Each structure stands twice: as structure tokens, then as C-alpha cells.
Amino acid sequence: MKLSTLVFRSMRKNIKHYFLYFFALIFSTTLYFSFLTISTNDSVTLLKNSNVKAGAAFSVGSIILLIIVVLFVFYANQLFMKRRSKEIGLYQMIGMPKSTISWMILVENIILWIIAIATGIALGFFFSRLFTMAFLKVIKSEQLVTLYFSPEALWKTIVVFAIVLVVIMLQTIWIISRSKLLDLFHAESKAEQKIKKISFFKLVIGLFGIVLIVYGYYRSTVLFKISDNVSMNDMFISMGVILGTVIIGTFLVFRYSVAFIMNLIRSSKKGHLRLGDVLAVTPIMHRMKSSSLSLSLITILTGLALGILSLGYIAYYGAESTANQSSPYDFIILNQNEKFEQSLKKEEIEFTKYEFTPLTVQVDTRKLLKNTVPKDSEFNTSFENLVIPYSQAKKVIPDLELSNNEAYLSGYSQVMASLLPLKADEEINVDVHNLQKKLIVKEIAQKSIVPSMLTYGSYSIIVPDHVFDQLKVQKDIRTATIWKSYTGYNIHPEDVIKVQKIYDQTTNNGEFNSKHASTNIFSKNQNLNMQIEALGLVIFIAGFIGCAFLLATGSILYFKQMSEAEEEKASFTTLRKIGFTEQEIMKGIILKQIFSFGLPLLIGVLHSYFAVKSGWMFFGSELTAPLFITISIYVALYSIFAVFTTLYYKKIVKQAL
Amino acid sequence: MEIVKARKLTKSYGKKQSATQVLKGIDLDVQSGEFVGIMGPSGSGKTTLLNVLCSIDTYTSGVVEINGNSLQDLKSKELSKLRRTEMGFIFQDYNLLDTLTVKENILLPLAVNKTKKDEAEARCQELVKQLGIEGILNQYPNEISGGQKQRTAAARALIMKPSIIFGDEPTGALDSKSAAALLESIEKLNKANHITIMMVTHDAVAASYCSRVLFLKDGKIYTELYKGEHSRTEFFQQIMNTQAVLGGEPNEA
Numbered sequence: 001m002k003l004s005t006l007v008f009r010s011m012r013k014n015i016k017h018y019f020l021y022f023f024a025l026i027f028s029t030t031l032y033f034s035f036l037t038i039s040t041n042d043s044v045t046l047l048k049n050s051n052v053k054a055g056a057a058f059s060v061g062s063i064i065l066l067i068i069v070v071l072f073v074f075y076a077n078q079l080f081m082k083r084r085s086k087e088i089g090l091y092q093m094i095g096m097p098k099s100t101i102s103w104m105i106l107v108e109n110i111i112l113w114i115i116a117i118a119t120g121i122a123l124g125f126f127f128s129r130l131f132t133m134a135f136l137k138v139i140k141s142e143q144l145v146t147l148y149f150s151p152e153a154l155w156k157t158i159v160v161f162a163i164v165l166v167v168i169m170l171q172t173i174w175i176i177s178r179s180k181l182l183d184l185f186h187a188e189s190k191a192e193q194k195i196k197k198i199s200f201f202k203l204v205i206g207l208f209g210i211v212l213i214v215y216g217y218y219r220s221t222v223l224f225k226i227s228d229n230v231s232m233n234d235m236f237i238s239m240g241v242i243l244g245t246v247i248i249g250t251f252l253v254f255r256y257s258v259a260f261i262m263n264l265i266r267s268s269k270k271g272h273l274r275l276g277d278v279l280a281v282t283p284i285m286h287r288m289k290s291s292s293l294s295l296s297l298i299t300i301l302t303g304l305a306l307g308i309l310s311l312g313y314i315a316y317y318g319a320e321s322t323a324n325q326s327s328p329y330d331f332i333i334l335n336q337n338e339k340f341e342q343s344l345k346k347e348e349i350e351f352t353k354y355e356f357t358p359l360t361v362q363v364d365t366r367k368l369l370k371n372t373v374p375k376d377s378e379f380n381t382s383f384e385n386l387v388i389p390y391s392q393a394k395k396v397i398p399d400l401e402l403s404n405n406e407a408y409l410s411g412y413s414q415v416m417a418s419l420l421p422l423k424a425d426e427e428i429n430v431d432v433h434n435l436q437k438k439l440i441v442k443e444i445a446q447k448s449i450v451p452s453m454l455t456y457g458s459y460s461i462i463v464p465d466h467v468f469d470q471l472k473v474q475k476d477i478r479t480a481t482i483w484k485s486y487t488g489y490n491i492h493p494e495d496v497i498k499v500q501k502i503y504d505q506t507t508n509n510g511e512f513n514s515k516h517a518s519t520n521i522f523s524k525n526q527n528l529n530m531q532i533e534a535l536g537l538v539i540f541i542a543g544f545i546g547c548a549f550l551l552a553t554g555s556i557l558y559f560k561q562m563s564e565a566e567e568e569k570a571s572f573t574t575l576r577k578i579g580f581t582e583q584e585i586m587k588g589i590i591l592k593q594i595f596s597f598g599l600p601l602l603i604g605v606l607h608s609y610f611a612v613k614s615g616w617m618f619f620g621s622e623l624t625a626p627l628f629i630t631i632s633i634y635v636a637l638y639s640i641f642a643v644f645t646t647l648y649y650k651k652i653v654k655q656a657l
Numbered sequence: 658m659e660i661v662k663a664r665k666l667t668k669s670y671g672k673k674q675s676a677t678q679v680l681k682g683i684d685l686d687v688q689s690g691e692f693v694g695i696m697g698p699s700g701s702g703k704t705t706l707l708n709v710l711c712s713i714d715t716y717t718s719g720v721v722e723i724n725g726n727s728l729q730d731l732k733s734k735e736l737s738k739l740r741r742t743e744m745g746f747i748f749q750d751y752n753l754l755d756t757l758t759v760k761e762n763i764l765l766p767l768a769v770n771k772t773k774k775d776e777a778e779a780r781c782q783e784l785v786k787q788l789g790i791e792g793i794l795n796q797y798p799n800e801i802s803g804g805q806k807q808r809t810a811a812a813r814a815l816i817m818k819p820s821i822i823f824g825d826e827p828t829g830a831l832d833s834k835s836a837a838a839l840l841e842s843i844e845k846l847n848k849a850n851h852i853t854i855m856m857v858t859h860d861a862v863a864a865s866y867c868s869r870v871l872f873l874k875d876g877k878i879y880t881e882l883y884k885g886e887h888s889r890t891e892f893f894q895q896i897m898n899t900q901a902v903l904g905g906e907p908n909e910a
Contacts, residue, residue: 271760271794272777275768282756574752575765577713578813579741581734584769657713 029120139536209252279588302604305549318620329488411448554641697873745814804835
């Protein structure tokens with residue numbers, strides 16, 4: 001028989017095993033190729049509202065995507081080789097030299113890869129349009145998408161996958177050359193260990209793993225508390241510590257704690273196991289040594305994917321409120337500019353107008369702090385604040401009531417709330433050389449009435465008019481105040497485009513100058529569009545990468561469970577022979593799947609929850625809803641893999657008798 | 658009382674045109690407390706007969722009744738239950754679960770039953786004492802010998818107090834000493850506890866422990882031998898003679 005005949009015969013025979021590997025390859029290629037196609041599409045890369053470099057973001061995304069794809073293909077190949085170890089052993093036994101076996105498997109691989117990559121590119125070509133449409137929808141752009149074939153993406157994909165193929169081949173040759181005939185026959189059972197007794201040492205290490213994770217979680221909750229982190233350097237160290245403890249802890253939990261707990265459960269039954277214990281608890285316990293690494297990896301990847309997706313979505317979700325924060329009115333005019341308003345009147349556009357004359361005042365707000373702040377970061381609390389008189393603020397906040405010695409803080413953003421927690425009902429101090437005023441802060445509100453261009457992201461202070469009048473006459477304050485006044489205009493939503501044109505014409509595209517400074521002000525709509533484009537890009541790329549993570553983790557679990565199912569087939573045969581029904585066995589299997597898929601997911605979700613919770617305020621203004629939505633979608637998609645695995649088991653159990 | 662009853666039992670493999678008939682009309686009765694051996698050359702249908710009788714395999718036509726339950730009338734779920742409650746199994750390759758200890762393997766059939774724990778515990782202790790495997794209860798199958806594995810399987814087969822035990826070459830993978838020890842234990846259980854046993858074997862020594870031996874040839878019962886008042890050695894000689902007539906080699910059939 002010629003070698004080529006053998007290759008084709010073995011490929012045909014192995015088609016079931018190949019299927020997964022093949023599918024994984026096609027999916028990877030599809031994802032990568034369509035990602036590259038999108039990134040070379042001009043209608044995507046040239047975002048009109050913002051100067052975000054979409055191309056750069058896409059190329060970073062493609063690198064991350066590639067890393068996942070390579071790791072995944074590597075893992076799949078390794079598992080695939082392990083499953084074929086018997087076949088390879090057989091060839092060796094009949095006297096085929098290792099070089100011939102390697103060559104045979106290489107030929108198989110090349111055929112497989114060529115078919116898979118061609119299919120993947122074809123699918124990717126069609127999907128890229130779908131993905132582009134999805135992308136433009138996410139950034140709320142109404143462009144038409146043409147089916148666009150990118151030669152650049154094509155050759156990049158081919159080159160990259162050719163390199164990966166070479167690496168995979170080297171891996172394969174290495175595995176074959178290292179293998180001994182005897183090992184090959186035992187490869188499948190080699191990884192299993194028999195647990196005799198759980199030693200005290202392992203118990204301690206297992207517990208230590210849990211302690212590490214909890215400690216990491218704790219550190220993450222205090223990561224961005226100013227009082228604990230004096231310098232940036234400390235914060236980076238802190239982040240490293242959190243990452244390290246959580247990752248090591250996860251591994252220790254999988255390596256020691258799980259087997260320990262399982263053994264505890266089974267020992268407590270004193271030999272009287274239920275079928276669930278037989279089919280779920282004992283196999284998991286025995287496999288923990290070999291699967292702890294991959295389960296930890298899956299957990300970390302799940303946590304990472306969920307973290308990226310959640311933060312991306314939190315940012316996207318909060319785009320509108322971020323836009324509101326930075327420009328509380330539809331249009332803003334700094335100082336006086338009659339032209340804009342005159343044009344509005346001429347065009348007969350209705351508008352509401354809010355006029356403000358802010359002052360820049362040194363206010364001591366130290367007493368508001370919830371936590372004491374270390375000495376060297378005190379500058380944070382006594383810098384210049386914008387002060388607005390009560391009568392002007394009342395027009396925007398109609399139910400605002402202030403008595404003579406009270407003040408009101410507005411524009412207290414989420415980021416501030418997390419970094420610098422403040423409490424109301426405390427004193428603030430205005431101390432300008434011949435004027436001293438103490439005011440009680442009545443309330444601290446998130447709603448902003450001053451554009452962030454003027455407050456630099458901080459809060460503004462609303463004071464009673466008589467206090468304001470006293471401040472106004474201070475010469476120091478008048479010099480310190482850069483922008484003497486600003487006016488906010490709110491209009492009907494349908495007039496936005498028309499007014500934007502007028503605004504651009506009358507204010508030279510939102511450019512304002514004072515004696516000491518010049519600045520550009522964007523309208524609320526512009527702000528919103530910029531936010532949505534930039535964050536849409538982020539969420540889209542995060543989604544793509546999240547998809548790859550999900551695919552990789554789900555498939556790894558599926559592969560693992562598939563080979564476990566085959567290894568356990570003999571047990572199913574025995575169980576069915578001695579009189580257990582398919583349904584009874586499946587109950588135990590489902591329990592096992594809930595564990596195998598559920599535990600990494602649960603710990604991954606916990607990891608991402610704590611990661612997101614520690615830093616989400618830098619991304620958006622709402623935590624619960626986007627986090628919940630992201631996790632739900634992820635869990636739903638992830639469960640598909642569990643369902644497929646269970647169906648595969650069902651088939652095996654059915655065949656077992 | 659008849660524990661196993663088969664009438665005109667046939668079994669064919671393959672599709673209609675190219676079907677090969679493995680069992681060609683077998684009539685068989687096994688009384689309560691009997692120890693029946695099935696012998697015959699390779700391809701005579703011994704294992705098929707056993708698999709069909711114990712409901713692991715299906716049959717083409719005829720009647721099979723186990724303890725009065727006709728297998729044909731039962732659905733697969735009910736068959737499973739029948740296997741679990743009425744039958745015990747000992748296979749050549751032990752069929753123990755590697756991830757379970759000896760004790761857990763023995764108690765396995767109770768995994769979905771609501772048997773009281775102390776009752777099961779007492780039964781388990783009694784069986785392991787009878788089979789001489791008290792010392793290895795907490796060990797895993799890969800840590801014990803083949804003979805011990807097969808005794809474990811025997812204990813598992815007996816834990817549910819079945820009406821019949823089916824053995825498919827139970828001594829096939831054992832050395833002669835372990836085989837003799839196992840067969841003696843089984844014989845003791847059969848005599849003392851009146852447990853019905855049906856066993857396929859190609860080993861005349863193993864068969865000589867039985868109270869009756871059926872000889873199969875080409876899917877039919879060729880003849881049967883009763884031990885009666887004979888000693889084991891005499892019975893062994895009779896079996897050897899019959900095998901010689903049957904055309905199989907004395908020790909390898």
C-alpha cells in the first residue's frame with residue numbers, strides 16, 4: 001500500500017476526530033480573515049466624527065486575536081495527537097519508521113489546513129460584510145456596506161496561518177519523535193492519577209489557594225482608594241499582586257481544593273455512592289491532576305473575556321451620560337457671542353437659554369472627605385473650584401433650595417465618587433484674604449450644570465447669591481476666573497443638525513478665546529457621536545476578541561469532555577450491563593457537565609466581577625445593567641458548548657451497550 | 658421453580674438476505690439453585706445465548722422468561738430494572754470501575770435504590786467475608802490481583818440478592834489457582850445460599866464445578882451432562898469425553 005493511500009484511508013476513518021479540529025480551524029480562519037478585512041475597509045477605518053485611529057485599534061485587536069487562535073490551535077493539535085496515539089503506536093509496531101509516520105501526519109495536516117483555510121477565508125469574506133454592518137450599527141453610522149474583498153487581508157491570513165502550520169508541524173514532529181512505543185498505548189490513561197489519601201499538605205495548599213483568591217479580591221476592592229495608594233508605582237505593584245494571587249490561587253484551587261472537597265464528599269458516604277457520585281464526583285476527582293492546568297486557563301480566559309467585554313459595554317452603555325457630563329446643554333457658548341443667538345432667532349429656531357457667570361475660587365473642601373487622605377495628596381482637595389450663584393443654578397435645577405449658609409455640589413461624577421468619596425452635611429471654607437465664609441454642604445449631586453471643559457472633570461459649587469456677590473468683587477478671584485460667563489442652549493432634537501451648522505459657522509467650529517486661554521467646545525451631539533464611535537470601536541473589537549476567547553474556552557472544554565467520554569465508555573457499558581438505564585446514567589453525566597463547565601465559569605465570572613468592580617468608574621456611569629447583560633449573553637453562548645458536550649455523551653452512553 | 662425458561666429461541670445477525678443464524682431454536686430450563694455451565698466450540702453461540710438470556714442482547718424469535726417475566730414484553734427501562742434487581746453479572750474482564758474503590762464497586766448496584774445503609778453495609782460485610790476480600794475494601798481495582806478483582810465482581814453481582822448470576826468466562830483471565838479459588842467460592846455460595854448460576858466457559862475444569870453442563874454446537878444444544886452423584890474428577894472426565902466427541906480440542910475449544 002502506498003503512503004498516500006494510507007493517508008487518505010486514515011483521514012476517512014478519523015473524520016469524526018478530525019471534525020472538531022477542522023471546525024476549530026475554519027472558525028479561527030473565518031474570525032481572523034473577516035477581522036482583517038474589516039480593518040482594511042475604508043468605510044470603517046475613516047470614522048467621520050472622531051479622530052480615533054480605528055486602524056490602529058483593529059491591528060492591536062488582530063494581534064490579540066492571533067495569539068488566542070495560535071494557543072487554541074496548539075492545544076487542539078496536542079489533544080488530537082493524544083487521541084491518535086494508539087494509531088501512531090500501531091504504525092510503529094508494524095515497523096514504520098518515525099520519519100514516515102511524521103511525514104504521513106504532515107501530509108494529512110497540510111491537506112486539512114488547505115481545505116480549512118480556504119473554507120475559512122470564503123466564509124470570512126461573506127461574514128465580514130455582516131460584521132461590518134454590525135460595527136456600523138454599533139457606532140450608529142448609516143453608511144452602506146459593499147461586499148469588499150481585501151487582497152491584503154488574504155495574503156496576511158495565508159502567511160500567518162502558514163507560519164502557524166509550520167509551528168504545529170514542528171510540535172507534531174516533536175511529539176512523535178519523543179514518543180516511546182509503550183507510552184503511546186498508555187497515553188490516554190497516563191494522565192489519570194489514583195487518589196489514595198489526601199495529605200494534610202494538600203489540604204493546606206488547597207485552602208491557601210482560596211485564601212489567595214480572597215486576598216486578591218480584597219486588594220482589588222481597595223485598589224483605587226486614594227488613601228491606600230500613595231503613588232502610581234504602588235498602584236501598579238498592587239495590580240501585579242492582585243493578578244498574581246488570583247491566578248496562582250485559581251490554579252491551586254483546581255489542583256488541590258476541588259479534589260479535596262470531592263474526596264470529602266465521597267468519603268462521607270462510606271462506600272454507599274449514588275449514581276451521581278459515581279459518574280461525576282469520582283471521575284472529576286481522579287482527573288483533577290491532569291485537568292487542573294487547562295481548567296485554570298479556561299477560568300482565567302473566561303474572567304479576562306468577561307472583564308474586557310463588561311468594561312467595553314459599560315463604556316458604551318454610559319456614552320450618553322458621559323456626553324451629558326461633559327456638555328450638559330445641547331450647545332454652549334463661552335463668554336458673549338451674539339451671532340449664534342441672532343442666527344437662531346433669524347432661522348426661527350426655538351431654544352431655552354441658561355446663562356451663568358462662574359467664578360474660580362479657592363475652596364477648602366477637606367472636611368467633606370470620607371476618608372483621611374495622606375498629606376502629599378492633599379492638593380487634590382483644595383484646588384480651585386468653580387462657583388455658581390444659586391439664582392442661576394435654580395433655572396436648571398428647579399427644585400433646588402438653599403438657605404443662607406448652605407452650599408450644593410453638582411457634577412460629582414462616578415470616577416470622583418470612587419476615587420474621592422465625599423459626604424454631605426459638612427463644612428466647606430472659603431478663605432480669600434479679607435473674606436471668610438463657612439457653608440454647610442446640603443447635597444452632593446451627580447448632575448452636572450457646568451461643561452467639563454471648565455471644571456476639568458471636578459464638581460462645581462453652588463452658593464447663595466449673597467455669598468456669590470461678595471466673592472464677585474474680590475479682585476484675586478476675578479483675575480483667576482478665565483471664562484467670565486457661559487451660556488447653555490437647549491433645543492428640540494429635530495433641529496440638532498441645522499443648529500450644529502449655525503454653531504460651526506458662528507463660532508468658528510466651537511473655538512473660543514479669552515485673555516489667557518483658548519478652547520474648543522463640542523456640542524452635546526458631537527460629544528455623543530464621538531463617544532459612540534470611539535466606544536463602539538472598543539466594544540466591537542472587545543466583542544470580537546471575546547468571541548474568540550469564548551470559542552477557544554468552549555472548544556477546549558468540549559474536546560476534553562469528548563475524550564473523557566470515550567475513556568469512560570467502558571464504565572458506561574458496565575453500568576448499563578448491570579442494569580442502569582440510559583436516563584439514570586445521563587443524570588450523572590449532566591451533573592458532571594454542570595461541574596466541568598460551571599465551575600470555571602463561576603470562578604471566571606467572580607474574577608471578572610471583582611476586576612470590573614475595581615475600575616469600572618473610569619469607563620462609564622452604570623455598573624449593574626451592562627455587567628449583568630454581558631454575563632448573561634456570555635453564559636448563554638457558553639452553555640451551548642455544554643449542551644453539545646452532553647449530547648455527545650448521550651450518544652456514547654447509547655452506544656455503550 | 659424455573660428461573661430461566663427459553664423456548665424456540667433464535668438469533669440472527671445482519672440483514673435479512675445475508676443474515677447468519679447464531680442460535681437456531683434453543684429450548685432451555687434452569688431450575689432454582691442450579692449451577693449450569695455452557696460449553697461449546699468457538700462460534701457455537703455460547704456467549705450470544707448468555708447475552709440474550711440476560712437481556713443485554715436482543716433475540717430474533719422465541720420466548721425468554723426470567724423468573725416469570727417475559728423479556729419480549731418489557732421496555733428497555735424495565736429490562737434495566739430487571740437486570741439490576743433479578744440478575745447478577747461476572748464478566749471475563751471484570752468490568753469494575755477504575756475510579757471506584759472495591760467497596761464502592763460492590764455497592765454500585767445500590768446507587769439508585771433506596772436500600773437502607775446499614776442493611777447494605779451488613780450484606781456487603783457478609784459477602785466480602787464469604788469471598789475472602791475483607792482486607793482490600795478501600796483499594797482501587799488497579800491495586801489488586803485479577804482473582805481479587807473477580808471476587809469483587811462476584812460480590813457486586815450478589816449484593817442485590819438476585820435470582821440468578823450470569824457468568825461470561827469468569828475464570829478466563831485468571832491463573833489456574835485463582836480460578837479454582839473463585840470457583841470454589843462460587844460453588845459454596847451456590848450450595849449454601851441456593852443461588853442459581855449460569856456460566857459460559859471453555860474450560861473443562863471450570864465446568865466440572867457445575868451441577869449441569871450444556872454443550873452447544875452450531876447454535877443448537879448438542880447434549881447435556883448432569884453431575885448427579887459423581888465426584889468432580891469423574892464429572893471432569895465426562896466433560897472431556899463429550900468435548901472430544903464434539904470435535905473441539907480437549908482444553909481449547
